[in-house]
Amino acid sequence: AIRDRQAAWVLARHDARLRAEIARGLTTVLRRYAWTGADADCRLWFRMQAEARRLNYEVDRNGNQWAWLGDPAAGDAVVTGSHLDSVPDGGAFDGPLGVVSAFAALDELRSRGVQFKRPFAITNFGDEEGARFGLACVGSRLTAGRLTKEQAYELRDADGVSLPQAMEAAGYDPEAIGPDPERLARIGAFVELHVEQGRALDLSGDAVGIASAIWPHGRWRYDFAGEANHAGTTRLVDRRDPMLTYAETVLSARREAELAGAVATFGKIAVEPNGVNAIPSLVRGWLDARAADQDALDTVIAGIETASRDHAARHGIDLTVVRESFTPVVEFAHALRDEIASVLGEKTPVLGTGAGHDAGILSESIPTAMLFVRNPTGVSHSPAEFAAEDDCVAGVLALADVLEGLACR
Known part of the structure; x- marks a missing residue:
């Protein structure tokens, strides 16, 4: 102050x-x-x-x-x-x-x-x-x-x-x-x-x-939909936990940005039901991505979404990606x-x-x-x-x- x-x-x-x-x-x-x-x-x-x-x-x-x-x-x-x-x-x-x-x-x-x-x-x-x-x-x-x-x-x-x-x-x-x-x-x-x-x-x-x-830069919303369940009684193999897919997507975003010389950031997240002892039913994350030129940005965005869909399929998660804003x-x-x-x-x-x-x-x-x-x-x-x-x-x-x-x- x-x-x-x-x-x-x-x-x-x-x-x-x-x-x-x-x-x-x-x-x-x-x-x-x-x-x-x-x-x-x-x-x-x-x-x-x-x-x-x-x-x-x-x-x-x-x-x-x-x-x-x-x-x-x-x-x-x-x-x-x-x-x-x-x-x-x-x-x-x-x-x-x-x-x-x-x-x-x-x-x-x-x-x-x-x-x-x-x-x-x-x-x-x-x-x-x-x-x-x-x-x-x-x-x-x-x-x-x-x-x-x-x-x-x-x-x-x-x-x-x-x-x-x-x-x-x-x-x-x-x-x-x-x-x-x-x-x-x-x-x-x-x-x-x-x-x-x-x-x-x-x-x-x-x-x-x-x-x-x-x-060029933009914002994308990633919705990872899984299944809510008890954190203490649900076996790991029985879970459809969207937080895992979200976490892997964050790491993928960092990797794709590094390869392209760009920047990509998941800086905002919303979780439902947002309980300490509950497996989430929905994790919503917002991606901010920027690059020196359009080709590099397109490469980063495509790479992140491809990786995220692969992670989602492996964990039984439904994924929706929405572009909320874009500036060339x-x-x-x-x-x-x-x-x-x-x-x-x-x-x-x-x-x-x-x-x-x-x-x-x-x-x-x-x-x-x-x-x-x-x-x-x-x-x-x-x-x-x-x-x-x-x-x-x-x-x-x-x-x-x-x-x-x-x-x-």
Whole structure:
């Protein structure tokens, strides 16, 4: 918590009066799920920042927040921002760093006395992590038309609460959600700053980098159905235990990923009836898989499923595999990326990433780019995630330089 609060006030150095609000609203709650009380606190913080800077605040039909400088209807706007929600027990930097840095970069530009020649906005996209409903980037997917209203209405959290029910309880209108091409048509460039989720910049000795591409990635649900029985009286040879097949599948996923130079992770599991003295009737596991190219990812996914079906057949287990989400490889707009590189200098490293982002979702609709800030731990989606004060400031200044080049010249 001390580290989280320190990160918050470091990034708020341009507006010291709001340090306490940032620390309380963004970083001390490490389960910031969509449409919860923690999410509402973060949204209130965003609105306070917008109003304190005399920006025009609005919430779009999908619950994404916007703070505008200039007339959005003029078109060709430059937009920056990220998200404020988190994964379970996540860190303080993934998402909030990009939003807080956006406000700080605007403060920096105003201190330079620059004049904006294009409309400018800061945004907070809702439910980027997908921690509550299991699908990442819901806000940006809806906006870009990559998630339909009907599909969104089918999303439910672990307690059975649907997305529209959660939105309505939080005071938003779920009937309004859906594609927003008119809004996207107003945007000429979107630049997202993010803490690096890896150690490439730490190894190269650079504080800031430019994203080249996002690896193709997706989520698959594996349902292993067996037979519930007594753990103390059922002979091993008489069991149809889905946990064995699940465990063997986890090991197979690791093996297939290693062979392909990819990553594959079973990070979430649900067990029924979930009793210490009961053999499970159902084990449900969620696979996250990513690779540098589509062929490698296809190889990994096919290998895991083949191995899992072999394990299931041997143990008498029924297996169902469902792809819940998928994002193809994202090559960020080369012209925008080159323009950013010319602003920051040719020595600024360009690197790929295995992590998905709103910028990747929006890339099919508008030109997008990303900046990364060094993470010396290399750890993300964990409280150990970190960025040093000097690097955070370097990120704000780099973002300010990029925004000045795009919107003020």
